[in-house]
Amino acid sequence: IAGITQAPTSQILAAGRRMTLRCTQDMRHNAMYWYRQDLGLGLRLIHYSNTAGTTGKGEVPDGYSVSRANTDDFPLTLASAVPSQTSVYFCASSDRSGSYNEQFFGPGTRLTVL
Amino acid sequence: GQNIDQPTEMTATEGAIVQINCTYQTSGFNGLFWYQQHAGEAPTFLSYNVLDGLEEKGRFSSFLSRSKGYSYLLLKELQMKDSASYLCAVRDGDYKLSFGAGTTVTVRA
Numbered sequence: 722i723a724g725i726t727q728a729p730t731s732q733i734l735a736a737g738r739r740m741t742l743r744c745t746q747d748m749r750h751n752a753m754y755w756y757r758q759d760l761g762l763g764l765r766l767i768h769y770s771n772t773a774g775t776t777g778k779g780e781v782p783d784g785y786s787v788s789r790a791n792t793d794d795f796p797l798t799l800a801s802a803v804p805s806q807t808s809v810y811f812c813a814s815s816d817r818s819g820s821y822n823e824q825f826f827g828p829g830t831r832l833t834v835l
Numbered sequence: 836g837q838n839i840d841q842p843t844e845m846t847a848t849e850g851a852i853v854q855i856n857c858t859y860q861t862s863g864f865n866g867l868f869w870y871q872q873h874a875g876e877a878p879t880f881l882s883y884n885v886l887d888g889l890e891e892k893g894r895f896s897s898f899l900s901r902s903k904g905y906s907y908l909l910l911k912e913l914q915m916k917d918s919a920s921y922l923c924a925v926r927d928g929d930y931k932l933s934f935g936a937g938t939t940v941t942v943r944a
Contacts, residue, residue, distance in 0.1 A: 752930065763922065763936040764878070771930070779931065811877060815930070822930060823868060826877035 724748065725827035727812050733833045734802050742797045742830050744812030752815045753795040754824060755779075755787060757808040764811065770795055771817070802834045837861045837933035841923050846941045847913055855908045855938045857923035868932065869897050869908045870922040878922055882908065910940070918942045 725746045734740050746753065755767040756779075766779030770789040784806060786798045795814075799806055809831050813824040838860040847853040859867070866885040870878035884890055884899035884906060896909040910917055920937040927933070 754931075756934075761936060764924075764932075764934040766931060766933070769931060777929075780933075817930060821866075821868075821880075821883045822926075823880040823883060824932060826879070828877050 725812055725814055727827040727830050731831040736803055736834055737801050740799045740802055742810055744795045744827060745793050746814045750814035750816045752817050754813040755797045756811045759808050804834045807834045837925050839923055839925055839935035841935040841938045844939045849913055849942055849944050851913050853910045855921050857906045857935060859904050859925050861925055863927040865928050866926040867899055867906050868924040872920045913942045915942050
């Protein structure tokens with residue numbers, strides 16, 4: 722792997738179902754992030770993790786949960802999906818010890834909740 | 836929280852210059868980023884400013900005025916491949932980014 726991968730690429734989900742979006746990075750970055758991107762609203766932070774074993778809430782955390790058991794993986798779970806969670810989801814990571822600490826983004830998961 | 840404003844759309848001709856403005860109101864400031872995002876793809880890092888002034892990287896330059904809460908991204912010698920959305924993002928003291936809604940730039944021949 723090189724960089725950040727996300728799975729699945731796209732998914733259609735029935736409302737009420739549980740869904741986990743996967744994110745894996747191989748850059749050994751300590752910080753990871755989940756965003757959703759909706760037309761006209763830009764990227765909004767859902768949850769983040771500054772280091773393995775810790776997580777924090779972003780701007781729009783309701784209905785989502787995350788875990789960070791190790792450095793590489795940062796799954797996002799929708800416990801009971803609702804149509805308003807239809808969006809494109811991006812995972813990102815950054816190296817807090819780097820010069821810019823810029824975030825690197827995965828290719829995204831397009832989720833449709835019906 | 837952060838309030839970040841940028842124009843929704845801009846159109847320019849190939850070879851021209853376009854300036855994308857970004858204004859922000861923040862509860863904490865630890866740098867400003869510009870990202871490029873082509874349709875259907877992930878955002879990619881373009882530039883970073885933390886001190887006032889101009890940062891130049893090839894055809895792209897970014898400017899910051901912290902006292903005015905203002906930044907701009909300057910794209911010179913526009914090429915068709917520059918057609919994309921450009922995202923302004925402000926980082927807070929906890930290294931979290933808040934993004935503007937993005938500016939879609941269309942380059943016409």
